[in-house]
Amino acid sequence: MTRPQPTDPDQLAFQQYRTLLFSVAYRLLGSAADAEDVVQDAWLKWSAADRSGVADPRAYLTRIVSNLAMEQLRSTRHRRESYVGPWLPEPVLTGPDAADGAVAADSVSTALLLVLETLSPLERAVFVLKEVFAFSHAEIAQAVDRSEAAVRQTAHRAREHVRARRPRFPADRARRRDVTERFLAAATGGDLNTLMELLSPEVTLWTDGGGKVRQALKPVVGQETVARWFAALGSATYQGVGPDRMRTELTSVNGGPGLVFHGPDRVIATMTFDFDPAGRICAIHNVANPDKLRAVADGTRHRLS
Structure with missing residues (x-):
């Protein structure tokens, strides 16, 4: 995508908040490609709008992005329901700054993005704006075109839903990296x-x-079964690439330690992990759908502040 070059105050304002807009859109959509499209559409709307009465560009742009993302969520939900095998969010490479705050890092983790998938588009937008970006209820009400009272109720419902499905454990970055x-x-x-x-x-x-490459169509469950699955990794051919031609990189993926599997000419897969209170791996998320690996393949490290 060609990004607008800041040559006037309005373009400078958009560029100033571009990282925020992408960060909101990615958390709402779980896809870097879709988030980029939404930000581009927001730029077009911003460019065409009468901005003479815009007192707060940050709030105005966030409103545009939130509504565009909610519209897209509603239109793509049925496609995700018919997806071949488990649907996982599109992974992104993140820089060290994404993990500086535990809340920011956790809010782009694969595990939390999967929980957010179980919310309605409105609940998801309210949760992200309130819990991640600390927008006030009044600001969110303007962004999502609801009353402040309705936003408070939605925020409470979404927060309780997430807490029930995503318990928060003390984050120990060194321990998670060591285990990885x-x-x-x-x-x-x-x-x-x-x-x-x-x-x-x-x-x-x-x-x-995603039906594009051969993967397990159902979750693989249990310590011994999963251990045996991965014990064969060093001697098995994966997607036509033998172990002698595969390179595995330990790097930051979605705000935490992850693995990127490289073949001679392409990224083959990514892997992220979730951990239990004892620091053991309790979930492994393996994305091999080539359509979801473009953001990783291009090497861009996203600031998801």
């Missing part, structure tokens, strides 16, 4: 015993191939 490193070493070395130690008894592996 040990997991990668054990998987590539076929070390079943270490894998068993790193995985929680109820660990679940979700694989998203």
Whole structure:
């Protein structure tokens, strides 16, 4: 996408809030490509609007992006319901700044984005604007065209829904990275015993191939089953790429430590993890649908403040 070059005050205002707008759109849509499209559409609306009466460009632009994203959520929900195999959010590479705050990092985690998928578009927008970006109820009411009382009720309902499905555990970045490193070493070395130690008894592996590449169409559940699955990683051919031609990179994906699997000429897959209170891996999210790997393949690191 060609981004507008700031040459006048209105363009400068848009560029000033562009990171915020993408960050809102990505959390609402779970897709970097769709978020970019929404931000571009917001730019077109901003360019065509009479801005003489706009006192707060941040609020005005956030309103545009939120409504565009909610419209898109409503129109794409049926496609996600008919998706082949598990649907996972589109992964993005994140910089160290995305993990500086625990709330910001967790709010782009695969696990939380999946919980947000279970909210209505309105609930999702209200939750993201309130809990992640600390907009006031009054500001959100203007953004989503609802009364402030209705927004308060929606915010409470969405917050309770998320808390019930996404318990918050103390974030220990060093521990999560260490476990991820040990997991990668054990998987590539076929070390079943270490894998068993790193995985929680109820660990679940979700694989998203979207019908484009061969992946498990149902979640793989259980410590031993998942451990055996990954113990074969170092000796198995994956998507036509042998282990001797595959490179695995440990990097920041969606605000936490993740893995990116590279073939000789393409990104093959990404993997992110969720952890239980004991620091063991309780969920693994493996995205291999090539349509969802473009944001990772182009190497862009997103600031999702």
